[in-house]
Amino acid sequence: MKKKMSKKEAEEKIKIFFNSDKLDAKSVKKIKRLAMKYKIRLEDYRRRFCKECYSDLKYGKVRVSKMYKNVECGKCGKLNRWKIS
Numbered sequence: 001m002k003k004k005m006s007k008k009e010a011e012e013k014i015k016i017f018f019n020s021d022k023l024d025a026k027s028v029k030k031i032k033r034l035a036m037k038y039k040i041r042l043e044d045y046r047r048r049f050c051k052e053c054y055s056d057l058k059y060g061k062v063r064v065s066k067m068y069k070n071v072e073c074g075k076c077g078k079l080n081r082w083k084i085s
Contacts, residue, residue, distance in 0.1 A: 010038040018045045025054040047071075052078040 005013075017031050028049045035042050050057055050073040059074040064084070071080045 005038075007038045007040070010034055011040055014040060014042070014045070018048060023049055023056040023058075025049075028054040047080075047082060050076060050078055051080055052076050 014031055014035055017027065032042070032054070034040075048057060049055065050060075053073065053076040055073060055075040057071050057073060057080065060080075061072040061074070063070045063072075067084060069082050069084055071082075072078070073080065
């Protein structure tokens, strides 16, 4: 039987994961599910991976306009948009 993790332990696991340099899609998907299970907001971490394929956006094309930052995923070509505040 698996030991149940507390919300604080889950937050620490998420922080440790996103502090690493390499993000692979399978691990990102697991971490996202963990965050949903414990109702933890990913906030700025969401900008590190593609909404569609969960791959790292470090290698995507970046365009900045007056209101938005657009990052095109290098793997699937999905346009990820965030409002600049």
